[in-house]
Amino acid sequence: xxxxxxxxxxxxxxxxxxxxxxxxxxxxxxxxxxxxxxxxxxxxxxxxxxxxxxxxxxxxxxxxxxxxxxxxxxxxxxxxxxxxxxxxxxxxxxxxxxxxxxxxxxxxxxxxxxxxxxxxxxxxxxxxxxxxxxxxxxxxxxxxx
Amino acid sequence: xxxxxxxxxxxxxxxxxxxxxxxxxxxxxxxxxxxxxxxxxxxxxxxxxxxxxxxxxxxxxxxxxxxxxxxxxxxxxxxxxx
Numbered sequence: 001x002x003x004x005x006x007x008x009x010x011x012x013x014x015x016x017x018x019x020x021x022x023x024x025x026x027x028x029x030x031x032x033x034x035x036x037x038x039x040x041x042x043x044x045x046x047x048x049x050x051x052x053x054x055x056x057x058x059x060x061x062x063x064x065x066x067x068x069x070x071x072x073x074x075x076x077x078x079x080x081x082x083x084x085x086x087x088x089x090x091x092x093x094x095x096x097x098x099x100x101x102x103x104x105x106x107x108x109x110x111x112x113x114x115x116x117x118x119x120x121x122x123x124x125x126x127x128x129x130x131x132x133x134x135x136x137x138x139x140x141x142x143x144x145x
Numbered sequence: 146x147x148x149x150x151x152x153x154x155x156x157x158x159x160x161x162x163x164x165x166x167x168x169x170x171x172x173x174x175x176x177x178x179x180x181x182x183x184x185x186x187x188x189x190x191x192x193x194x195x196x197x198x199x200x201x202x203x204x205x206x207x208x209x210x211x212x213x214x215x216x217x218x219x220x221x222x223x224x225x226x227x
Contacts, residue, residue, distance in 0.1 A: 007210065026193065027200040041214050058203050059213070077184045097203045102216035108203075111196045126188055126196055134192075134199040142220055 005054040007047065008037060018051055019115055019122040022081065026111070026124060031056055034122065036093075036115070046093065048113065060093040061107060066138060070109060078125050082116045089118040096138060103142040106135040 004010050017035045024031050033051040044065035050056035063070045074084070084090065093113045098105035110132035115122045151157065156166040162182055169176035179187055208216075 025200055027197040028204070039210060039213075042210075042217060045213070045217075047210075056204055058200070059206060059208075077186065080184075095200060095203050096206075097199055098206050098208050098213070099202075100208055102208075102213060102220055106199075108196065108199050110192065111199075124196070124200075126186075126192065128188070134195045139220060139224065141224055 003051055003054065005049055005057065007049070007057050011037070013051070016120070019120045021122045023123065028056065048093070059096040059098060060113060061096050061138065063092060063094040063107065063109060063112065066107070067109065067136070072112065072127050072129065074114065074125065078114070078123055082114060082121050082123055083119050084116060085118065089116050091115040091117055097135065103139060105138040107138050108134045109136050110134055
């Protein structure tokens with residue numbers, strides 16, 4: 001199927017490329033279908049594009065590529081709702097907030113987006129971890145560059 | 146909203162399955178213990194609010210993919226290998 005997007009123009013996706021977010025994403029509860037768009041030459045980055053709204057997309061990063069000690073325990077209830085059979089099926093992404101300069105971009109590490117690649121269900125998980133917040137610097141050493 | 150008073154050590158039962166106990170009161174801070182079934186999601190409201198706000202901001206990012214690539218290339222040059 002073809003979808004029209006603001007960021008990428010018209011793109012062709014397959015049904016199997018669509019992830020369903022049963023609860024949407026906080027702030028966008030009614031938007032339930034997203035697809036992952038890889039970005040060439042942007043290692044560790046991707047885009048989470050809403051299938052039904054061309055104007056809704058998020059830049060996301062692989063948190064493990066940027067934060068070597070990042071880890072979390074997936075809450076049981078979230079694992080159940082994701083229908084996890086094997087942890088190998090899970091892909092973890094975190095939403096990036098980049099206004100106009102990448103140097104000051106922040107990442108939401110307390111609310112990772114977890115995708116089950118087997119059944120293509122996704123959720124934004126909200127962790128209970130006092131060390132994690134919604135705005136971690138993506139490039140801490142670049143602040144002020 | 147139901148408003149009621151509880152003393153330290155006293156408990157409220159919600160829906161027969163969620164227990165909220167006042168553990169400690171110190172100044173303006175109240176320490177609360179919650180015993181609930183695993184499927185009950187409990188979160189600080191300000192965290193939920195913060196996640197919603199950062200999502201809304203992230204969704205309106207004006208930067209385009211081309212500029213993002215240029216920025217990343219420059220950053221890597223400046224910072225050395227990531």
